[in-house]
Amino acid sequence: MRYVCTGCGNEIPEGQEFCYVCGTWADKALKANDEGTVIFIPKCVYCGEDLPVDAVVCPKCGARTDRSHIDITAARGRKMTSRDYLALLLALVLGFFNIFGIGQLVQGRWGKAFVFICITLMLWYLAPSFAESTNAHVVLVVMQFAIFLLSVFDVFRGIAARRFS
Secondary structure (H helix, E strand, O other): OOOEEOOOOOEEOOOEEOOOOOOOEEHOEEEEEOOOOOOOOOOOOOOOOOOOOOOOEOOOOOOEEHHOOHHHHHOOOOOOOOHHHHHHHHHHHHHHHOOOOHHHHHOOOHHHHHHHHHHHHHHHHHHHHHHHHHHHHHHHHHHHHHHHHHHHHHHHHHHHHHHHO
């Protein structure tokens, strides 16, 4: 039995917990036979347990496997946490004052936070030179608004990625 990473397509050696190339967990890998044919193993929508082919109920949690009886509320993501609300609030309020990246810091997305904080510092450095002419000031305001939207949408994307992963 071979395992193929769903993140990058590389083979994960048997017994390893994650892909050494991209870091995807091995339990999310596709199983393939020695010829390279992917083996489909159905999973329970409630607990994620591998199901036997002819199973009517999940052997782990007892949920019905018939698709006509699946509760669609189980497919919804987790609820937003107070940390998600804080990240969104900080992205909106501080972003309004051209301070970007704090929402990403709260989410623990350090790389994105670093990029947006660097953009904030560059805007603060460039703002006085753009304020000299009217046309340049309009360009600065449009840039600040675009970066504000990017920052807020990035926080939304981070929340959605965790809610439905």
